[in-house]
Amino acid sequence: xxxxxxxxxxxxxxxxxFADYVDAVAAAFRLHAAGRSAAPPPLHxxxxxxxxxxxxxSLPIGAGYVAFKTNANFPENGRRAGLPTIQGAVLLxxxxxxxxxxxxxxxxxxxxxxxxxxxxxxxxxxxPDSATATxxxxxxxxxxxxxxxxxxxxxxxxxxxxxxxxTAALYAKQMSDEHGIDVVPAGDLASAxxxxxxxxxxxSSTRPFLGASAVxxxxxxxxxxxxxxxxxxxxxxxxxxAIVVPDILDQAVHMGDLHHALAVGVLTKEDARAELGxxxxxxxxxxxxxxxxxxxxxxxxxxxxxxxxxxxxxxALTRQCGTRIxxx
Numbered sequence: 106x107x108x109x110x111x112x113x114x115x116x117x118x119x120x121x122x123f124a125d126y127v128d129a130v131a132a133a134f135r136l137h138a139a140g141r142s143a144a145p146p147p148l149h150x151x152x153x154x155x156x157x158x159x160x161x162x163s164l165p166i167g168a169g170y171v172a173f174k175t176n177a178n179f180p181e182n183g184r185r186a187g188l189p190t191i192q193g194a195v196l197l198x199x200x201x202x203x204x205x206x207x208x209x210x211x212x213x214x215x216x217x218x219x220x221x222x223x224x225x226x227x228x229x230x231x232x233p234d235s236a237t238a239t240x241x242x243x244x245x246x247x248x249x250x251x252x253x254x255x256x257x258x259x260x261x262x263x264x265x266x267x268x269x270x271x272t273a274a275l276y277a278k279q280m281s282d283e284h285g286i287d288v289v290p291a292g293d294l295a296s297a298x299x300x301x302x303x304x305x306x307x308x309s310s311t312r313p314f315l316g317a318s319a320v321x322x323x324x325x326x327x328x329x330x331x332x333x334x335x336x337x338x339x340x341x342x343x344x345x346x347a348i349v350v351p352d353i354l355d356q357a358v359h360m361g362d363l364h365h366a367l368a369v370g371v372l373t374k375e376d377a378r379a380e381l382g383x384x385x386x387x388x389x390x391x392x393x394x395x396x397x398x399x400x401x402x403x404x405x406x407x408x409x410x411x412x413x414x415x416x417x418x419x420x421a422l423t424r425q426c427g428t429r430i431x432x433x
Contacts, residue, residue, distance in 0.1 A: 162407030
């Protein structure tokens with residue numbers, strides 16, 4: 106008879122320091138670069154008002170883990186039903202025996218593993234002296250993106266931009282108080298981004314809103330929001346002007362901002378400099394010149410989910426938290 110550990114978001118939030126997620130995700134990308142991961146293409150199901158995606162992967166970490174994450178994304182949930190935009194769960198399994206090990210809330214896992222990837226990309230693709238940032242999208246994901254940047258860069262000033270000005274104002278106040286730096290709402294996006302060394306886009310937009318004329322030389326952009334084929338945040342002309350590093354190239358050609366640039370013919374698949382794992386492992390260069398515009402096309406990968414879920418599961422076993430149930 107098998108048992109499974111249930112880890113709620115309340116269980117997960119205090120369980121793993123962000124730095125440990127960064128280390129776990131870095132190890133996952135290194136394994137992927139070495140050809141030691143399995144990460145099939147995501148499954149995407151369109152629904153009225155939103156959609157579902159399923160991502161799965163395996164990694165030879167610890168005893169070996171496989172994870173499957175199912176996320177629902179319904180942007181109107183907050184206004185319509187008072188529910189989160191993203192909901193879902195991660196099923197973690199033993200890669201040796203096939204036994205289910207844990208079922209984890211996917212919101213916390215997704216937030217932390219996505220922020221961890223941004224931190225890693227910023228470490229290798231941003232200028233080390235980057236001090237000013239713009240966060241586009243002040244929702245749940247925007248709240249991890251700022252600490253992700255602060256984890257690796259000396260950010261001292263931040264512009265907060267959101268389609269809802271009140272959301273941006275609240276974010277600015279809360280992030281200023283929490284991190285002790287100058288965070289201000291941005292009324293005009295281009296004015297903010299033209300003063301920024303780093304830009305993060307983490308919205309649910311299906312139309313590109315950041316163009317080449319709003320980005321100065323030397324900027325690093327983490328394009329986080331376009332995690333399905335319909336979403337788009339960066340204009341293709343900006344992608345064509347930049348050095349593009351996707352998380353997983355074969356996935357990014359079907360979703361994310363590279364996908365849209367390919368569709369209109371301003372880039373080819375071969376124009377991507379390298380995957381993030383190759384940059385982290387030293388097999389490919391990151392930023393080569395101070396004046397380069399570098400873009401991390403963060404489509405969100407199953408290997409990140411495996412790494413984050415595994416570190417949370419192992420920490421939960423050590424601390425004896427969560428709820429165990431019998432499956433059969």
